[in-house]
Amino acid sequence: MDDSxxxxxxxxxxxxxxxxxxxxxxxxxxxxxxxxPKNAKISKExxxxxxxxxxxxxxxxxxxxxxxxxKERRKTVNGDDVCWAIGTLxxxxxxxxxxxxxDRYREVEGDRSATPQRNEEDGGPSSSTAEFNPxxxxx
Numbered sequence: 001m002d003d004s005x006x007x008x009x010x011x012x013x014x015x016x017x018x019x020x021x022x023x024x025x026x027x028x029x030x031x032x033x034x035x036x037p038k039n040a041k042i043s044k045e046x047x048x049x050x051x052x053x054x055x056x057x058x059x060x061x062x063x064x065x066x067x068x069x070x071k072e073r074r075k076t077v078n079g080d081d082v083c084w085a086i087g088t089l090x091x092x093x094x095x096x097x098x099x100x101x102x103d104r105y106r107e108v109e110g111d112r113s114a115t116p117q118r119n120e121e122d123g124g125p126s127s128s129t130a131e132f133n134p135x136x137x138x139x
Contacts, residue, residue: 022055061085079106 028051032042064085065077079102087095 021059022051023058025051028054061089064089 025047029042029047032047032050033040036042061082062077062085065081068081068084069075069077080099083095083099083102086098
């Protein structure tokens with residue numbers, strides 16, 4: 001890839017370096033492997049390409065959500081802002097499932113924080129046990 005077109009490359013203006021702005025490559029590779037057959041191989045170039053695309057997409061959506069927060073004079077971007085940004089940016093097919101996922105996540109996390117957690121020494125389940133599986137399912 002030509003570094004002159006890579007907006008994640010550090011420049012003379014003191015911007016953050018590439019590694020600070022990109023998702024960890026090991027995590028990207030792990031996610032890619034989940035969807036592929038077990039015997040599939042993923043090239044370093046493929047991982048780097050997905051790493052840059054995913055990082056750019058996250059920046060794109062987060063930037064839109066952040067602008068909404070600025071207009072509303074808020075400092076914290078939340079999940080609802082991200083869902084709104086997804087829809088506003090033209091990803092209409094993804095906004096409703098993402099919102100449902102967020103609502104379900106909040107429901108499970110709310111249940112978890114509402115119940116006192118017991119550890120193994122007390123004979124109860126640990127806080128690490130959960131029924132909610134955050135692995136996305138096909139729509």
